[in-house]
Ligand code: SF4
């Protein structure tokens with residue numbers, strides 16, 4: 001990037017963006033000048049190979065769609081993207097050479113971003129005559145870090161749902177797991193990538209949970225921070241889509257909202273440059289960031305079992321500690337009900353389906 005790039009941008013917008021990065025990283029406003037410095041530093045240009053494997057290109061679209069000043073602009077100027085099938089001009093052997101040169105000349109320094117699942121059944125996913133899983137292994141071997149962007153590459157997502165004919169797997173099941181950062185989402189939010197890359201540049205690897213998600217982004221349930229939470233606690237629920245209650249911010253739990261068992265900062269981050277998000281638009285969260293999405297979150301519009309008692313307001317847990325809470329089997333309130341649902345209901349059904357089809361659990 002260029003320092004010039006940022007100073008051509010409106011300064012207020014740039015600092016606002018840096019404030020957004022700080023918020024996504026869980027840092028205070030005090031860190032904004034440092035973030036601005038890092039983002040504007042011309043030296044901070046790690047090479048990137050962006051692989052598009054078994055995907056719909058949704059994460060690239062999400063990344064490229066935001067309006068100005070976009071996270072995409074910042075990332076494309078902050079990083080040196082050497083290979084991205086959807087947006088690069090080079091084709092064929094020239095494109096292949098860009099990958100080979102980066103692997104050879106930037107060993108241990110480059111970042112790999114992977115979009116999409118990795119088919120492991122022979123012939124189900126090939127690029128230039130090579131199996132996708134071989135490309136992933138070859139490109140990741142010398143990488144500094146591998147970012148699995150989107151639920152497909154992080155956990156299998158929709159292609160990994162039953163019956164999974166291509167025997168697709170998530171990235172972390174095929175390469176050194178310790179190199180992987182998962183940024184699930186269907187699609188992932190551009191700010192999740194920008195804040196993670198910024199963290200890598202400033203401090204190195206972010207704190208990850210057991211599913212290798214950054215805790216700063218995926219550490220709390222959507223329900224914990226939902227603007228409709230007071231309606232949930234007070235028993236005001238949307239009974240039918242299209243009702244005036246949707247616009248009055250009534251809770252969507254009866255219309256299938258999976259916010260109580262879904263971990264991400266969507267309520268604070270919001271989408272389309274912070275304009276709105278699923279629940280804000282009156283649509284229940286379908287848990288698109290979850291490791292067991294979509295099977296364990298289906299049917300999308302059915303109410304979660306066991307989530308019926310208005311919970312303990314302010315109870316905050318992350319995805320790892322919540323398991324311990326339920327293990328103790330003493331906690332009451334939404335966190336316990338959420339995990340109870342996961343353990344006894346939805347996830348149970350998914351595990352059963354996996355057993356029947358002879359497949360191992362994906363998460
Ligand atoms: S159930 Fe969904 S809509 Fe209701 S408060 Fe929780 S996250 Fe918000």
Ligand code: SF4
Nearest residue numbers: 266278285286287288
């Ligand atoms: S609110 Fe739920 S469905 Fe919407 S983007 Fe966030 S995790 Fe996905």
